[in-house]
Amino acid sequence: MTEIPRHIAIIMDGNGRWAKKRLLPRSAGHREGMKRMISLSEHAFDVGVEYVTLFALSTENLSRPQEELDGLFSLFRKYFAENIQRLLQKHIRLRVVGDMSLLPPDIGELSRKGEEATAAGERGTLVLAIGYGARQELLSAVNAAVRAGKELSQEEFASLLSTAGLPDPDLLIRTGREKRLSNFLLWQCAYTELYFSDKMFPAFTNADLDHALENYAGRERRYGKI
Numbered sequence: 001m002t003e004i005p006r007h008i009a010i011i012m013d014g015n016g017r018w019a020k021k022r023l024l025p026r027s028a029g030h031r032e033g034m035k036r037m038i039s040l041s042e043h044a045f046d047v048g049v050e051y052v053t054l055f056a057l058s059t060e061n062l063s064r065p066q067e068e069l070d071g072l073f074s075l076f077r078k079y080f081a082e083n084i085q086r087l088l089q090k091h092i093r094l095r096v097v098g099d100m101s102l103l104p105p106d107i108g109e110l111s112r113k114g115e116e117a118t119a120a121g122e123r124g125t126l127v128l129a130i131g132y133g134a135r136q137e138l139l140s141a142v143n144a145a146v147r148a149g150k151e152l153s154q155e156e157f158a159s160l161l162s163t164a165g166l167p168d169p170d171l172l173i174r175t176g177r178e179k180r181l182s183n184f185l186l187w188q189c190a191y192t193e194l195y196f197s198d199k200m201f202p203a204f205t206n207a208d209l210d211h212a213l214e215n216y217a218g219r220e221r222r223y224g225k226i
């Protein structure tokens, strides 16, 4: 029996390059990516992962051309419309992290409704990071602490982050060949195991996820000890 990480986070990168290689518009890559995202997260819960965090849109991504952003927002709307029922059936709770004020108002509303509808899900938690940036998240926590006028413990500080109440990721997977964090979960990943795949996200299969999980199971987490 291999050790399954309790929480995996995925930086879903490479949709655009996947499409370009196939002479398709970037939007086709995002569409395929969305399908992969649904299948991968279900697979992760099926093998015993309890928390799956998916980085779908960063604060920096919001500077992309409006046409691409509109396509992404439409995909998120489609995701909420088609998947909340499925999450309910599977007893998965949805949590959305990110600055909703940066997104079209209906996306914030759909997120809130999806969170409410699935709040009783006890089999796992799906965390969707949209309009998310770690530095912005950290700064807003620092500013809240300054306003409160007192020094905080690590636990108190973590409770001011958008990920309050979630365990830190055990394994972070980034697809798409780049080896960087791109402003994702900078506080939460202090001791997370990192796994990089050269595959573009739409090509990252459930078997590739199994491979990442096997790789994780072979690691020794020392947390600075000997």
Ligand code: IPE
Pocket: 012, 013, 014, 015, 016, 017, 018, 056, 057, 058, 061, 072, 176
């Ligand atoms: C990841 O794929 C999805 C988002 C960031 C929204 P990209 O869109 O970054 O795809 P590449 O990196 O250009 O291939």
Ligand code: IPE
Pocket: 011, 012, 013, 014, 055, 056, 057, 058, 060, 061, 178, 180, 182
């Ligand atoms: C990271 O991918 C963000 C998401 C996958 C949502 P990017 O494509 O934005 O990252 P960079 O620009 O290559 O660092």
Ligand code: MG
Pocket: 013, 014, 015, 176
């Ligand atoms: Mg990218």
